[in-house]
Amino acid sequence: MTGFERHMFICSHERNPDAIRECCANKNSLAIMKAIKSAAKAEGIPNIRVQKSGCLSQCERGISCVVYPEGVWYRLTGMENVPDLLEHLRSGKVAENLLMELEV
DSSP: OOSOSEEEEEEOOOOOTTOSSOOSGGGTHHHHHHHHHHHHHHHTOOSEEEEEESOOSOGGGSEEEEEETTTEEEEEOSGGGHHHHHHHHHHOOOOGGGBOOOOO
16 A cells, blocks of 8 residues: 555644633544544544644634645534534535635
8 A cells, every 4th residue: 555545633732721722522523533433433434534734723713623635624513413524524525515615
């Protein structure tokens, strides 16, 4: 294997409870990441990788997620997003309803 067809990173950054900025870890990002990873494995989706990342600097927008090679950024809200993310991993179909609006 020379690499992955798709690589999904989900922010797991954790800030101190007294921090001014929000963090994805407090929004249950690790549980969502584990659910996606387990579901992808159970479905046998080949040649992908799902993993946690450090801060993606978008924590205030929701749980941050980015999928490469497409470079698609998602704003996750919870476990209800798992089916849409699995479809992206499986077929490359972008989940328009989860797209994060990035400031350029």
